[in-house]
Structures are given as structure tokens and as C-alpha cells.
Amino acid sequence: MSNAEWVDKTGAFVANTYGRFPLAMVRGEGCYLWDADDRRYLDFVSGLAVCNLGHAHPGVTEAIREQAGKLLHVSNLFHIPGQAELAELIVKHSFGKRVFFGNSGAEANEGALKVARKYGAEHGGGRYEILTTENSFHGRTYGALSATGQEKYRQGFFPILPGIRYVPYGDAAAMEAAVTDKTIAILLEPIQGEGGVNVPPDGYLKAVRGICDRHDLLLILDEVQVGNGRTGKLWAYEHEGIEPDMMTLAKGLAGGVPVGALVLNERTADVLVPGTHASTFGGNPLSMAAGLAALRELVKPELLRHVTEMGDYLRMRLREMAGRNPVIREVRGKGLIIGAELAVPCGDVVRAALDKGLILNCARERVLRFLPPLIVTREQIDDALALLEPLLPREVSRG
Numbered sequence: 001m002s003n004a005e006w007v008d009k010t011g012a013f014v015a016n017t018y019g020r021f022p023l024a025m026v027r028g029e030g031c032y033l034w035d036a037d038d039r040r041y042l043d044f045v046s047g048l049a050v051c052n053l054g055h056a057h058p059g060v061t062e063a064i065r066e067q068a069g070k071l072l073h074v075s076n077l078f079h080i081p082g083q084a085e086l087a088e089l090i091v092k093h094s095f096g097k098r099v100f101f102g103n104s105g106a107e108a109n110e111g112a113l114k115v116a117r118k119y120g121a122e123h124g125g126g127r128y129e130i131l132t133t134e135n136s137f138h139g140r141t142y143g144a145l146s147a148t149g150q151e152k153y154r155q156g157f158f159p160i161l162p163g164i165r166y167v168p169y170g171d172a173a174a175m176e177a178a179v180t181d182k183t184i185a186i187l188l189e190p191i192q193g194e195g196g197v198n199v200p201p202d203g204y205l206k207a208v209r210g211i212c213d214r215h216d217l218l219l220i221l222d223e224v225q226v227g228n229g230r231t232g233k234l235w236a237y238e239h240e241g242i243e244p245d246m247m248t249l250a251k252g253l254a255g256g257v258p259v260g261a262l263v264l265n266e267r268t269a270d271v272l273v274p275g276t277h278a279s280t281f282g283g284n285p286l287s288m289a290a291g292l293a294a295l296r297e298l299v300k301p302e303l304l305r306h307v308t309e310m311g312d313y314l315r316m317r318l319r320e321m322a323g324r325n326p327v328i329r330e331v332r333g334k335g336l337i338i339g340a341e342l343a344v345p346c347g348d349v350v351r352a353a354l355d356k357g358l359i360l361n362c363a364r365e366r367v368l369r370f371l372p373p374l375i376v377t378r379e380q381i382d383d384a385l386a387l388l389e390p391l392l393p394r395e396v397s398r399g
Helices: 003-013 058-068 081-092 105-123 142-147 172-178 204-215 236-240 285-298 301-324 347-356 378-391
Strands: 025-029 032-035 040-043 098-102 129-133 164-167 183-188 218-222 246-249 260-264 328-334 337-342 361-363 367-370
Touching (some): 105 129, 105 142, 105 183, 183 204, 204 236, 301 337, 347 361
Parallel strands (some): 129 164, 218 246
Antiparallel strands (some): 032 040, 246 260
16 A cells, blocks of 8 residues: 555544644665655654664563564563563663563553652652652653643643642752642653753752752652663763662663553562552563564663764754754754754645655644654764755744
8 A cells, every 4th residue: 555545544543633744654774764655764763762772672572472483472460571571681781779660651650650659658758749840851741741740731731730840950959948847759851852852051950859858758750761871871861870769761772663562679678569450462572572682782882872972963964954044043852852943833844745755743833753663873873864964944033
């Protein structure tokens, strides 16, 4: 079937919840995708930071194939060996003590919110309030949506979950001033992805960790987008040498197979007990096999060094472009999550790039977001920017 035929079939039978491009992607390899009309695209979105190892990664593909021939699903009434193996690997390479597995980042954040409230009820004198940040994004389920500090996502779904307040991002003084005798936790992203690739000032995470320590609060870091090697460290919190009490993961953790994880430290590991939380498909054998294969690659120091080098190179090249074209106002990011803020809306640029065979993403209307696979090469970066630069407007309206 052609792209047009798949567009028609989707429109006829699938709920209209996404503003889709009129293309159907049918296969991928490394940093490239092919549509139903067999046109190739250079993918600088990676399924929104999901395909960190690129498309059809041989190790992940073989792990899925092998596991599918053995066992796809068994309920959590039984021990699932892959859960123990993947949890052990996460714990070995993080601050964590235990891991709860779900299916998505939103589900991981829902779990973190529940742990925070239960901890407050049992160990925090009944405190329940959770502070999050403006321009944040934590998911579309009800609790995660309530924690998301962007009103556009909450429109039409009020009233939201009570006991959540939003604080300016990157402002540690504002965060401390927001703490009350009802506050039990702070939830934030080490870098805001959907909010526009907002990188906080150096020392911000360390300052927030200090606030939590002084006020006996739990620190929850949402690393759904920026974890799994995306910033050049396995976890983004490592850049500031701190440790959270909980961390939420998903996206790139299993190379494209749905998985979410809530990582718990010594303080929070025993809050959830049988009967307090569950997920039917969470930690199923297939997703655990994919997760093990993916994470074994992501922890390799040589891959993380490559991410840092390619991220530095991509930011340098974008800043050179900014020197030639004032429409690029700022380039920011860490590793291979990079935003180029434009003086104009970037939707037309994204569409024009797609027509030329380059997949980009627009965040908060004016930020071109670059999320290439972590295996991207210098040559592929050059190819992408050679396609992009002629598409940028040359004049900035003064009106």
C-alpha cells in the first residue's frame, strides 16, 4: 500500500488524536527510515528519543526474535527472570535499590506520584503536596497530566489532580520559597525536552537536592527523555554529581519496545508493597529482553563518549549557522538532545525538511528539537545540516 492509502485507512479507523504527517513509515535501519513509497529519510527525531540505538539494531532485534519464540507474556503472579536481570543492571549502574516496571513514561511518573503520596502518609506526617515546574511535561495520564506545567495540555480536562503546584524552572530560590508544611516531593526534568530543550543553570539540580534534604522532601527526576545515554551520561543527574530518591525512565530504555521503569532508592524502595501498585503488562518477558539488549549497549563508555562528541559537533555546527543567519536565536542542549530556538515559528521548516528527506521536530512553536539516534555519525550530521540550512528563513520580521 502507498502512503496515501495508509493515510486513508488510518483516518477511517484510528482515533484522531495526533496531527500526523501524510506518510507511513514501514522500515528502518540505523539513522534512516523508509516510507510506504520507498523514500528514505534521515531521522533526527528517533521516535521522540525512543530509538536511541537507531532502527532495527541487530542486538535488540535478535533479543526480541529469540524471546518471541519462547514466551511473550506471563502475569506478575509469577517471577519473570528478565525483570530481575534488567532491574539488577539498572541498579548496578545507578543510585537505585529496586525497580518497578510499567509500560511508558507516563506510567512511571504515575508510580512516582503514588510513592511520594504514600511515603508522605506513612513517613511524612501526612504531607501530600508535590511541586513541579512550569513548561514541564510528564505524560498524558491523569496524574502525569496534572504534574505537567503547560496549561495547553490540561485544557478541557479540569479539574486536575489536587495538591500539585508549578514553580519556575531553573530557579532554585523560587523552588525553596514554594515549599510549605504540606510539601512532600519535588518532581522535575533535568532538562526539559517537550518544554523547548530548556537546560537549567549549572548547580540547579544540586541546589534542589539541597532543598529536599533541608525540608525532608523526596526528589523525583523524570529522565524519560534525557536518560538512557541521551545527554552523554547514562543518566542526566550524573552531570551534577547528585542522586534523586526516585527516577522515571521509558523511551530509549528498550530500543523501541514499550517499557517504563520507576527506580527507587533505599528511602523509597519499600514504600510499595503487594496490593498497592501493579501493571498487567509491566515487565513482560518481551520488553525485558529488549531492555536488557538495549541497556547493555547504552552503558558502554565508548558509546557515551560518542554521544558527547557528536553532541558537541552538532551544537558547534548549529552555532556556526546562527552566525550566518540571525533567525537562529539560541542553540542549547547537552549530548544529543539539542534545541535551536528560532525567531519565527518552526513548523514550516519542519515540513520543508521532511519534503527534503530530513525528520526534525518542533517544540513550543519556535524550537527545532534535534534527537538523532545516539549512533549518528559526523557525516550524517553534516548531511542533515546541509539539507536544513537552505530551508531556514533569511529575514526576521521586525513587526
